[in-house]
Amino acid sequence: MSDVKFISPDTLEQAVDVYSKSSKEGKTKILAGGTDLLVQIRSGISQPDTIIDIKNIKELKEISNDNGSYTIGAAVAGAVLEEEKNFGNNWPGVLEALRLIGSEQIQGRASLGGNLCNASPAGDSVPALIASGATVKVHGPEGERDMPIESFHSGPGKTNLKNGEIVVNFQFPKKQKNSGDAYLRMIPRTEMDIAVVGCAVNVTIENDKCVDARVALGAVAPKALLVEDASKALIGSNFEKEAVEKAALACEAACNPIDDKRGTISYRKKVSKVLFKRALEKAIERAKKG
Amino acid sequence: MNEMDNKWIGKNTIRPDGADKVTGRAEYGADTIMPGMIWGKVLRSPYPHATIKSINTKKAEELDGVFSVATSSDCVDFPVDTPVILGIQDIRWMARNVLAKEKVLFHGHPIAAVAAMTEEIAEKACELIEVDYDVHPWAIEIDDAIKPDAPILHDFIKFDGKPSNIAGTLEHKKGNIEEGFKDADIIIEKEFETAAVHQGYLETHACLVSVSPDDRTTIWSSSQGQFMVRAMTSFITGIPQSSIRAIPAEIGGGFGGKTIVYLEPVATILSKKSGRPVKMVMTREEVMRASGPTSGSKSKVKIGAKNNGKITAAQGTFYLQAGAFPGAPIRGAAGCCLAPYDIPNAHTFGYDVVSNRSKVAAYRAPGAPIGAYAVECVLDEVAEALNMCPLEFRLKNAAKEGTKAVHGPTYPVMGYVETLEACLSHPHYKAPLKKLQGRGYASGFWFNAGGESSAQVNITEDGNVVVTTGHPDIGGSRASIANITAELLGIDVNRVSVLIGDTATIGFSNLTGGSRVLFASALVVTESTNQVIDILKDRASKIWNIDKEAIEWENGEARPAGDNAGKFKPLTLVELAEQATPTGGPIGAGHQVNTVGAEGGFATHICDVEVDIELGIARVIRYTAAQDVGKAIHPAYVEGQLQGGVVQGIGWALNEEYIYNKDGKLDNPGFLDYRIPVCSDLPMIDTILVEVPNPQHPQGVRGVGEVPIVPPLSAIANAIYDAIGTRFYSLPMSPPKVLEKISD
Secondary structure (H helix, E strand, C coil): CCCCEEECCCCHHHHHHHHHHHHHHCCEEEECCCCCHHHHHHCCCCCCCEEEECCCCHHHHCEEEECCEEEEECCCEHHHHHHCHHHHHHCHHHHHHHHCCCCHHHHCCCEHHHHHHHCCCCCCHHHHHHHHCCEEEEEECCEEEEEEHHHCEEECCEECCCCCCEEEEEECCCCCCCEEEEEEEECCCCCCCCCCEEEEEEEEEECCEEEEEEEEEECCCCCCEECHHHHHHHCCCCCCHHHHHHHHHHHHHHCCCCCECCECHHHHHHHHHHHHHHHHHHHHHHHHCC | CCHHHCCCCCCCCCCCCHHHHHCCCCCCCCCCCCCCCEEEEEEECCCCCEEEEEEECHHHHHCCCEEEEEEHHHCCCCCCCCCCEECCEEHHHHHHHHCCCCEECCCCCEEEEEEECCHHHHHHHHHHCEEEEEECCCCCCHHHHHCCCCCCCCCCCEECCEECCEEEEEEEEECCHHHHHHHCCEEEEEEEEECCECCCCCCCCEEEEEECCCCCEEEEECCCCHHHHHHHHHHHHCCCHHHEEEEECCCCCCCCCCCCCCCHHHHHHHHHHHCCCEEEECCHHHHHHHCCCECCEEEEEEEEECCCCCEEEEEEEEEEEEECCCCCCHHHHHHHCCCCECCCEEEEEEEEEECCCCCCCCCCCCCHHHHHHHHHHHHHHHHHHCCCCHHHHHHHCECCCCCECCCCCECCCCCHHHHHHHHHCCHHHHCCCCCCEEEEEEEEEECCCCEEEEEEEEECCCCCEEEEECCCCCCCHHHHHHHHHHHHHCCCHHHEEEEECCCCCCCCCCCCCCCCHHHHHHHHHHHHHHHHHHHHHHHHHHHHCCCHHHEEEECCEEEECCHHHCCCCCEEHHHHHHCHHHHCCCCEEEEEEEECCCCCEEEEEEEEEEEECCCCEEEEEEEEEEEECCCCCCHHHHHHHHHHHHHHHHHHHHCCCCCECCCCCECCCCCCCCCCCCHHHCCCEEEEEECCCCCCCCCCCCCCCCHHHCCHHHHHHHHHHHHHCCCCCECCCCHHHHHHHHHC
8 A cells, every 4th residue: 555656637638648658557546536446445456556636637526517518527526516506407317326325425525437437337326327318528648539328338347448548527418398317226225325226217208298218227237228128118108007118128128137145136127127117207207397 | 219219310311431432532442552563463264164284474474574473373272172161152162263273164264363563564464374274165054054964063063973063952841842732722833044143333343452571461452341351361372360451442332242352362462472562453344254243043933822812832943053163042042032921831942053154242132033033923923813912912921920931930020011011002002004014013031141240439539439340331331320329329420430440450340241231230339339328427427426327328418317316517428538538548348249130121012114015125114112121220321222222123134144155255244235224224213111120139220231132023024014914934034035025
């Protein structure tokens, strides 16, 4: 531990420069809130020789709203985003997912970018980000690029970031009129727990008809999933029982979970249907309110 | 003592340890530091079962910054065939649990320890220790440990003449069980399983030990008994008890799990070999892997009753995991399970089963929740079959004063019936339930205990009081002792200071466990205080020059007993203290005795649950615990004990479990995946303090700390059945298990 180099650059360019030069051995870690990294270091899972603290980089801490389109810095903490009142009105599902991570103390540090890059299949904010249709901007030695959230991960703990790339911010589409999103997770306790199944739903309604829908699942596969068959089942429907059931079955079919100490395959499959229906109900209620 | 006149007993006085704890001043096990202190770390077994062929510590010793290395060869040798009993522990096993000798018997079993400049160096040095193992097949679960071809942990343990993992048995018999079942109109027999669960104390094990060149040893550590720490460390290191001073820290939870040692003897050896003070602090993972837990179990219970609701016979067989060394709490399971009932014919039998798990430690009413879980669930089924209210059914069969208990004693005055009546008349009993909500009931018993205690009561020069006792305060004993002392002396409670002495400053006191401490320490404090009052009267008699017998002590002052005694202005405690020197010297008295007269405690609980049948989640939405507490000396603390016990029972029932992977390793050694309830999981736990004073105690005290964890397991299982019509026979009733059974 005493030999770790700690760098706290002020600009993205500096950070990328250091990261791209030193990350080849996988010994350099990016530090945002540190709520995952510090635990990993203490338990010996991660033994970095260099830590790059990105909290001094302006873009990563910024929240902006361009005519209804939000851009949220990768290192913005959950408690900070909570205070940005209008964001929660636009994307209540994303905010509630982010706010489920850890305790109140952890919320002062935990960020969307950290949750995404930790790449746990059970990360709470990831399904909500996928359902929102947000994209993530990354900056690397070869410049900037945008990626849809659903293609960010390649497996448990693994991302499609290239060497030296750092997550900068999240860009949310302009919220459609009469749309709403919601995130629910199943945990054995009521808080301070990790999702056994997570489900996010984002729907847009016009004249009682579903005109757009995005459904995402967490903790049921090596990475969070966009369930396109569920979207297809919903779009064009009046959320009638058959359509909802078809979408629920699509969720169940999309699951590719494992048996582990947190839940069985059969449990996760059953619960994915239940959570989808409950999250959908919540999303519809929000959509109808505007 | 007339209750109406009590000024302090029964009052929620401010706890003496409160200010220090809320301002962070209280010193816990890991808070002590010393100049020149170094750090100890433990090398632990990577295998669940292996013979240690050799240990080579040379490379570790040569690492820069390393001061000393300890292995079992540094410990006193206790041959495996000779018991060395200390309380309920056997030092043969304790020594081998602290540092493995012939074999490693569970994943995480300590093999060696290193003391170095820093924890990091000590850890690195542990990795340099070379251990040559002969790895054996292992057995984790009870069925795997007792099957005919099971891997045998200890060759010398025999059962039915053959090497076995059944290390002991215990049985209780009453009447004629066959006749009893013949008399029954209805018989129900069921099998149950419970998972191993950890005490979950927040503070991990920690100590600092300094051994001088002449072997004089000082131990600062958090435990449930400084005298236990001294004795066990003395046995294992060979340093005489007179040379060891064990100083108790404040304790961040123990629940029975700190009634044995893990680190203190190791740190003592490391300090002795290095000449430096050695500090050791376990990580949470080490705590989960290698300390505690209490037994997992399997059991079978059969109960027969007449149509009129009278139980004619009951039979219970309990297999309890002991972990790597003998000593499962079968007495608690087989002894307590039928204790609330007057049953003419009964037979209970317990098996102590060793397997490749960490050695179990005491956990709040050890074994009793396991026994009660099976019995109280079957009773619920019998009551249902008889179409009787579960509480009325229990009332009909309740043990009373004079009942001969299945586990032996004939009960004196006791308050079990009163707990049932309190529940029947509580609003909770009749509160309406909604769909998918259900209500369950269960009772429970714990023996409680007396044992050795010492106290010293001293009057300070300014006329205040310092009381010293010898047991760590884990449940409010200091506040309660302050109440009692103030009451006896007739002074303000704030003039009484209560301290926990170390092994050099107070006489031998047995550990904090068995719900014994307030019972026992109140006895010795009462005797000491009465002696002090006698001395005070004697001093007044000298000042007034009248007979001591003509003086009474009231409201904190000595008074002439009547007009015949003479007319004198009363002498207050302060005035008598001022004149202590000319009247005979310091005023104080101590008492030490093996206390007797502890009586058991009974409880009845009502639990409401709501079940989310789509997710399999059962949530406790209302809970009422009624308990015969004897006399609540400090009611808020008593209430806290009841609530804490219930909460731990809720965790045990719903989510807590030791999960082992296919390699025989614990798979959830942390608080994320070992799920203790969090506050938002719990309703307010209502308590009903039933007070049937123990006639054998000056204040009527009964132990209260353990009974409340006994009923919840079955109360919750019975409530879930009431909610959804499905009975569960296996704990925990976690969401995947519940949903799977509902879906079937």
